[in-house]
Amino acid sequence: xxxxxxxxxxxxxxxxxxxxxxxxxxxxxxxxxxxxxxxxxxxxxxxxxxxxxxxxxxxxxxxxxxxxxxxxxxxxxxxxxxxxxxxxxxxxxxxxxxxxxxxxxxxxxxxxxxxxxxxxxxxxxxxxxxxxxxxxxxxxxxxxxxxxxxxxxxxxxxxxxxxxxxxxxxxxxxxxxxxxxxxxxxxxxxxxxxxxxxxxxxxxxxxxxxxxxxxxxxxxxxxxxxxxxxxxxxxxxxxxxxxxxxxxxxxxxxxxxxxxxxxxxxxxxxxxxxxxxxxxxxxxxxxxxxxxxxxxxxxxxxxxxxxxxxxxxxxxxxxxxxxxxxxxxxxxxxxxxxxxxxxxxxxxxxxxxxxxx
Amino acid sequence: xxxxxxxxxxxxxxxxxxxxxxxxxxxxxxxxxxxxxxxxxxxxxxxxxxxxxxxxxxxxxxxxxxxxxxxxxxxxxxxxxxxxxxxxxxxxxxxxxxxxxxxxxxxxxxxxxxxxxxxxxxxxxxxxxxxxxxxxxxxxxxxxxxxxxxxxxxxxxxxxxxxxxxxxxxxxxxxxxxxxxxxxxxxxxxxxxxxxxxxxxxxxxxxxxxxxxxxxxxxxxxxxxxxxxxxxxxxxxxxxxxxxxxxxxxxxxxxxxxxxxxxxxxxxxxxxxxxxxxxxxxxxxxxxxxxxxxxxxxxxxxxxxxxxxxxxxxxxxxxxxxxxxxxxxxxxxxxxxxxxxxxxxxxxxxxxxxxxx
DNA sequence: ATGAAAGCGCTAACAC
DNA sequence: GTGTTAGCGCTTTCAT
Numbered sequence: 108x109x110x111x112x113x114x115x116x117x118x119x120x121x122x123x124x125x126x127x128x129x130x131x132x133x134x135x136x137x138x139x140x141x142x143x144x145x146x147x148x149x150x151x152x153x154x155x156x157x158x159x160x161x162x163x164x165x166x167x168x169x170x171x172x173x174x175x176x177x178x179x180x181x182x183x184x185x186x187x188x189x190x191x192x193x194x195x196x197x198x199x200x201x202x203x204x205x206x207x208x209x210x211x212x213x214x215x216x217x218x219x220x221x222x223x224x225x226x227x228x229x230x231x232x233x234x235x236x237x238x239x240x241x242x243x244x245x246x247x248x249x250x251x252x253x254x255x256x257x258x259x260x261x262x263x264x265x266x267x268x269x270x271x272x273x274x275x276x277x278x279x280x281x282x283x284x285x286x287x288x289x290x291x292x293x294x295x296x297x298x299x300x301x302x303x304x305x306x307x308x309x310x311x312x313x314x315x316x317x318x319x320x321x322x323x324x325x326x327x328x329x330x331x332x333x334x335x336x337x338x339x340x341x342x343x344x345x346x347x348x349x350x351x352x353x354x355x356x357x358x359x360x361x362x363x364x365x366x367x368x369x370x371x372x373x374x375x376x377x378x379x380x381x382x383x384x385x386x387x388x389x390x391x392x393x394x395x396x397x398x399x400x401x402x403x404x405x406x407x408x409x410x411x412x413x414x415x416x417x418x419x420x421x422x423x424x425x426x427x428x429x430x431x432x433x434x435x436x437x438x439x440x441x442x443x444x445x446x447x448x449x450x451x452x453x454x455x456x457x458x459x460x461x462x463x464x
Numbered sequence: 465x466x467x468x469x470x471x472x473x474x475x476x477x478x479x480x481x482x483x484x485x486x487x488x489x490x491x492x493x494x495x496x497x498x499x500x501x502x503x504x505x506x507x508x509x510x511x512x513x514x515x516x517x518x519x520x521x522x523x524x525x526x527x528x529x530x531x532x533x534x535x536x537x538x539x540x541x542x543x544x545x546x547x548x549x550x551x552x553x554x555x556x557x558x559x560x561x562x563x564x565x566x567x568x569x570x571x572x573x574x575x576x577x578x579x580x581x582x583x584x585x586x587x588x589x590x591x592x593x594x595x596x597x598x599x600x601x602x603x604x605x606x607x608x609x610x611x612x613x614x615x616x617x618x619x620x621x622x623x624x625x626x627x628x629x630x631x632x633x634x635x636x637x638x639x640x641x642x643x644x645x646x647x648x649x650x651x652x653x654x655x656x657x658x659x660x661x662x663x664x665x666x667x668x669x670x671x672x673x674x675x676x677x678x679x680x681x682x683x684x685x686x687x688x689x690x691x692x693x694x695x696x697x698x699x700x701x702x703x704x705x706x707x708x709x710x711x712x713x714x715x716x717x718x719x720x721x722x723x724x725x726x727x728x729x730x731x732x733x734x735x736x737x738x739x740x741x742x743x744x745x746x747x748x749x750x751x752x753x754x755x756x757x758x759x760x761x762x763x764x765x766x767x768x769x770x771x772x773x774x775x776x777x778x779x780x781x782x783x784x785x786x787x788x789x790x791x792x793x794x795x796x797x798x799x800x801x802x803x804x805x806x807x808x809x810x811x812x813x814x815x816x817x818x819x820x821x
Numbered sequence: 822a823t824g825a826a827a828g829c830g831c832t833a834a835c836a837c
Numbered sequence: 838g839t840g841t842t843a844g845c846g847c848t849t850t851c852a853t
Contacts, residue, residue, distance in 0.1 A: 114527075157610075159580050159583065159584050160584065161524075161584060161586070162581075162584040162585045162586075163520060163523045163524050163529065163584075163585060163586050164524055166520045167518075167520050167521055167524055170471075172520070174563075174585075177564075182545050182546070182548050182549035182552065183542075183545065183546050183549040183766065184545075185540075185542050185545065187545075188539050188540065188541075188542065188544075188545030188548075189539070189540050191539055191545075191548075192539035192540040192566065195539065195564065195565070195566035196566070196568070199565075199566070199568070204563060204564075204565070204581060204585065205563070205564045205565075206531075206561060206562070206563060206564075207534075207552065207561075207562045207563075207564040208552070208556075208561070208562075209549065209552035209553070209556070211553070211556070223516050224519075224561060226516065227516050227517065227518060227519040227520075228519045228520060228531075228561065229518070229519075229520050253514075336749065337749065337750045337752065337753040338749070338752070338753075340753075341753060363750055366750055366753045366754075367753050369753075369755075370753040370755065370757075373755065392693065392694065392695070393694045393720055393723055393750070395694065395695070396694040396695075396697075396698065396720075396723045396724050396726075396727040397723075397754075397755075398726075398727065398730065398754075398755040400727075409540065
């Protein structure tokens with residue numbers, strides 16, 4: 108009968124089917140110990156009444172919720188969103204729902220209420236998808252022992268104290284720089300992300316290591332710092348042009364800053380790539396259509412989220428089987444060079460062949 | 465005492481404080497009818513044991529969860545992510561948590577399991593942040609009467625049957641076109657988004673209306689269709705160049721396609737904006753650093769999410785006060801023209817002055 | 822194979 | 838002011 112808008116409960120189903128609530132429960136949970144005809148009768152009532160068991164009641168009694176807590180920041184940027192995209196897909200696959208929290212800023216340090224909210228709702232595990240910035244992760248040294256459920260950190264320095272999944276940023280910085288070195292460049296500048304960001308630091312270290320190993324200078328005059336935005340890339344390049352005018356190549360910490368730098372270079376009358384080779388980082392799909400198409404380091408940010416879900420679910424399972432003493436995870440996702448015109452290595456190249464997206 | 469990792473319950477607090485659970489409950493809910501000293505004593509125990517009430521148990525008894533269900537799609541694109549960003553911020557403000565589901569594709573039509581998951585967890589309201597594409601919303605004509613909680617649709621055609629919050633896409637298309645018309649252009653092409661998308665259609669209608677009102681042609685040869693990506697913009701422009709070579713201006717359905725089109729135009733030897741004026745849509749912050757900087761229609765996608773949360777929360781409140789018969793909402797967010805170099809209206813312009821971001 | 826009773830953690834309704 | 842009782846919707850013993 109349509110018209111009733113009250114929630115259907117297990118009791119009503121039981122009554123309607125002429126059995127006890129446990130029997131209905133058994134049918135719901137596909138237990139073997141139900142007579143086939145009883146099962147059928149109950150199932151019919153369930154279908155007819157469109158009964159949907161309450162996940163809330165289940166969570167209460169089972170002391171677990173089939174929910175993962177996801178804490179993120181900066182969803183108005185494409186990077187964190189892609190990671191979240193990977194998280195949602197994999198969580199769906201594995202049958203977990205997502206309780207989402209976005210920190211008001213990247214450096215938020217008052218995380219206790221966030222955690223409390225998540226824990227109060229009985230999430231089975233947590234994915235901390237906020238990059239490590241300054242000391243914003245230090246608080247976990249104190250808080251973590253209080254948390255009884257698995258938690259995985261994204262884009263965070265590895266530590267024996269917690270589980271980490273991250274892009275190999277240092278390797279990425281190295282690959283970018285080696286690409287420029289192999290094209291004969293020696294005066295390679297670096298447009299770094301904010302020095303408070305661990306990921307930015309890693310990329311910078313990769314640049315420095317490659318430079319030093321090749322026997323070339325990698326000093327402070329060769330570095331300018333941006334805040335990841337194209338606008339900051341524009342400004343930082345102006346600064347770089349003053350303090351290191353002899354540069355012939357630039358490794359930018361991300362594609363947006365590379366875009367801003369190229370924009371400024373053009374205004375300064377510098378031709379890219381003829382007078383300045385540029386390599387970015389991230390592998391935005393738009394970067395293939397920049398002018399010139401941007402050589403960049405691609406990393407799969409969805410994959411990051413995907414792995415995080417898989418691992419946290421594995422840890423949840425392990426905890427239930429009381430497999431204690433899990434080794435702390437340190438999973439690295441390897442980045443990949445995409446060569447396009449901006450680095451001048453292939454003078455005229457068909458960008459479609461060099462794009463992996 | 466540290467070391468205990470069992471969840472602290474209201475019972476333990478009650479026992480420890482020497483009161484009944486009821487009194488603890490009263491303290492938790494800040495009821496007036498507790499003696500000050502009792503309150504203090506209970507609060508001390510709560511603090512000492514770090515007791516956190518179970519939101520799950522509360523949801524069960526109160527039959528509401530303080531959670532909003534959010535259904536989205538395409539989080540690997542920046543648009544949906546920005547909207548989600550607006551949703552998370554406002555939800556945080558209003559004290560609601562978010563249960564997130566991402567559809568595997570934009571056109572997913574088997575939404576019943578998604579809704580069931582949300583409803584099983586007692587969400588108090590739903591924000592359907594999936595744009596209207598083809599007939600992917602038709603199913604709601606059937607499903608909606610079954611749903612007892614408020615639900616708001618984003619980027620969907622208005623209807624007396626449901627609540628909608630959307631950008632005024634038609635107006636945006638109109639503004640873009642009028643901008644080009646006012647610069648003297650008559651042969652204005654349109655690079656449309658997928659015709660199955662309602663938003664793409666609206667932008668196209670805006671273009672057509674403006675053209676027709678100005679007394680100029682707006683026929684099929686002037687239109688090519690892309691899939692929002694830069695790559696598709698590149699391809700579609702090639703097609704446009706064949707079927708409508710006399711064009712002097714182009715209105716692209718989004719900034720990425722505009723980027724792809726400009727890229728292709730350059731390869732075809734067409735100078736932008738001298739030989740081809742271009743206007744985009746969305747107002748990506750990077751578009752200020754395209755070459756040339758892109759004139760575009762900015763719309764605040766975070767604001768969309770923000771409004772959706774505010775309204776759904778309002779509807780939840782109204783439902784609790786049994787204020788029935790809410791008028792169906794149709795909220796339009798107005799877009800805004802950002803003039804930069806690509807449209808050739810200001811020959812040399814300082815982009816910083818024309819950017820609102 | 823099925824049912825009765827107890828209880829997950831909390832709160833509403835009523836005592837006192 | 839505070840405690841007692843009952844119950845939200847479900848599952849888990851333990852009978853039968």
